[in-house]
Amino acid sequence: MTTTTDVRRSLPAVDALLAHPALQQAQSRHGKRLIRRAVRQTLDKERACLARDAGNSRLPTAAPETAMTIDALAEKSLARLSQLARPHGRAVFNLTGTVIHTNLGRSTLAETAIEAMTQAARHPMALEYDLESGGRGDRDRLVEELLCELTGAEAATVVNNNAGAVLLALGALGAGREAVISRGELIEIGGAFRMPDIMQAAGCRLHEVGATNRTHARDFEAAMNEATGLIVKAHTSNYAITGFTKSVPEPVLAEIAHDHDVPFMVDLGSGALTDLAAFGLPYEAQPRDAIAAGADVVTFSGDKLLGGPQAGIIVGKRELVANIKRHPLKRALRLDKLTLTALEATLRLYRDSDTPQREIPTLALLTRSEASIAETGERLLAATQALLDGMEVTLEPCMSQLGSGSLPVDRLPSRALVWRPLSENRRARAPLLKRLEGAFRQLPRPVIGRLRDGALHLDLRCLAGAEEEAAFIDQLAILKECFAREGG
Ligand SMILES: *Cc1c(COP(=O)(O)O)cnc(C)c1O
Secondary structure, three states: OOOOOOHHHHOOOHHHHHOOHHHHHHHHOOOHHHHHHHHHHHHHHHHHHHHHHHHHOOOOOOOHHHOOOHHHHHHHHHHHHHHHHOOOOOOOEEOOOEOOOHHHOOOOOOHHHHHHHHHHHHOOOOOOEOOOOOOEOOOOHHHHHHHHHHHOOOEEEEEOOHHHHHHHHHHHHHOOOEEEEEHHHOOEEOOOEEHHHHHHHOOOEEEEEOOOOEOOHHHHHHHOOOOEEEEEEEOOOOOOOOOOOEOOOHHHHHHHHHHOOOOEEEEEEOOOOOOHHHHOOOOOOOHHHHHHOOOOEEEEEOOOOOOOOOOEEEEEOHHHHHHHHHOHHHHHOOOOHHHHHHHHHHHHHHHHOOOHHHHOHHHHHHOOOHHHHHHHHHHHHHHHOOOOOOEEEEEEEEEEEEEOOEEEEEEEEEEEEEEEEOOOOHHHHHHHHHHHHHHHHHOOOOEEOEEEOOEEEEEHHHOOOHHHHHHHHHOHHHHHHHHHHHHO
16 A cells, blocks of 8 residues: 555545445435435545545555545445435424424414315415305405404404514504504514514604603603504513503503594514413413404414414404505515415314314413323433433423413423433533533434523423324434434
8 A cells, every 4th residue: 555645536436436335225215416415525525534634644644544435435425415315494392491482483283274284285275266256366365254253353464474464564554654652562572573673664653652661641642643643552572561560551542542543553472362361371462352452453473372373463443454455565475375274274273173272282282281291201201211321310390481472471380301411520511411412403303402500401391292202202212322422
């Protein structure tokens, strides 16, 4: 063996590696182009490694024997292939303790909604087609009647999300005029939704009244003028102002607005479609309450407490909703057929099912009993004991959050599987914990938990049902491998 040749030459050509039986076999599952890409990337990486080693090493032996065998290269290519073929949008386990987690896609859907979506994806459907008359229809028809029944409103329309609903409603009802709102409700929701900015984008002038903690009816009265376009109330969904506080009740705001011939709009944020208190959950305002209190337009999300797909729902007075529908932004923000069918199916459960709290996953998870979570915990504890060297696993009480700004200060008692490094050495613990958290994220179906107080907490509230439990347990062997690999 010569040690003076360029080691990079010792790598096989792309085509030679592609001819390897393992890669030929992969053609039954992957396209040729993707396999070629994986092979090329593997060789590029290997070439770079060899060049770096040769450059760094003062030893003349950085040599062909350090180059990999073709079998090893094929194996690396296969590993890269499965990485390249893995979709970005894949399922994870949400064990963060936040049930409606925006970064993890918020609500998962009811089976009937999934079924409806699949049908809509597979077949043409009467989306904007009136099957009675054979003429053109309106896509809002799929859900409008249901929404009116469920909220007591006269009319309804739907858009891409609640941020869009607020933008659209403000634009249609208040552009060029003033939107009057309490200083205590100039909310910011995560991801750059800020009420003052949305108002500006909608072409409204913000007219803030009162103080952060206290706003009175007389503040609103004093603010009304020729340029007033509407009064807005925003649900303070992701914070609570407590202590010496005062806000103006909805019926009073409605009266002030109507005395001055302007609409009263309520952004509810989450908006539960059923009385959550009946299931032992904290009370959350319903669109029905706001309508009954005199609101002319109410907006709320489809994928928060409602438990449906991402959507923004607008319900209210017929004439105002008609104005909103005519606004050009409505077309820009309209819902697609998949979302609409999923939303319809979810709304039907609220109207027609005796047990929506069991069929709508978000509600099922929120109302899951502590005893049921504890049982899951005991089984998982048994399955994870002594699984990883140097890690202790315990089952501990914890508190889940609803999430997505729903009921910000309320917590639900739950159980967490808590992983703690056993090492006596404090400084050795943090990297071990990071390694574990990383290993959970590397799994085929990544497990997302929360690092807190020197431990990884996996809140088991959202690990519900025998299938989910089995899927979690099935991955434990791989976890062990990932953990070892991350350490190596
Ligand atoms: C969540 C929320 C929004 C934004 O709704 P998206 O559906 O996330 O667009 C707007 N206003 C309030 C009060 C909210 O809680």
